[in-house]
Amino acid sequence: MSLANERASKKQQELLTFVDGFIKGNGYGPSYREIMRALGYKSVSTVAIHVDGLIAKGYLRRHDNSARSLEVVTMRDARQHVESQPFEIELKKRIEAAKLSEADTETLKQALQLLDITIEENTSESTKEIVREE
Secondary structure, three states: OOHHHOOOOHHHHHHHHHHHHHHHHHOOOOOHHHHHHHHOOOOHHHHHHHHHHHHHHOOEEEOOOOOOOEEEOOOOOOOOOHHHHHHHHHHHHHHHHHOOOHHHHHHHHHHHHHOOEEEEEEOOOOEEEEEEOO
16 A cells, blocks of 8 residues: 555644645645644654655645645645545545435535535436536
């Protein structure tokens, strides 16, 4: 299994959520020291370890080698990131395996729409297609 297919650990997910919120709120990425303080880490090297792990797994990337250049590779934007494809495939498999009732399927569709994801059902083949909203 390659690193790109691994899930983020709980600490990494926490860091990823913070970075995403910081970028959305400020328009630029946080410094390692800001991440350290916000998440209560005792060392900047701890931040570096988690950031490097998230980069290796495909959750983050550095825009360039400058400070504050972290970017979150979101799974909500398939137009820019091919990396989202494994997410869509996994989501489709899990939805099909769940064998949801019609009411539960409708609730799921509404929840996914909040994330700009829709499920299109192809009734002739009884399959579901996951489509990212533009």
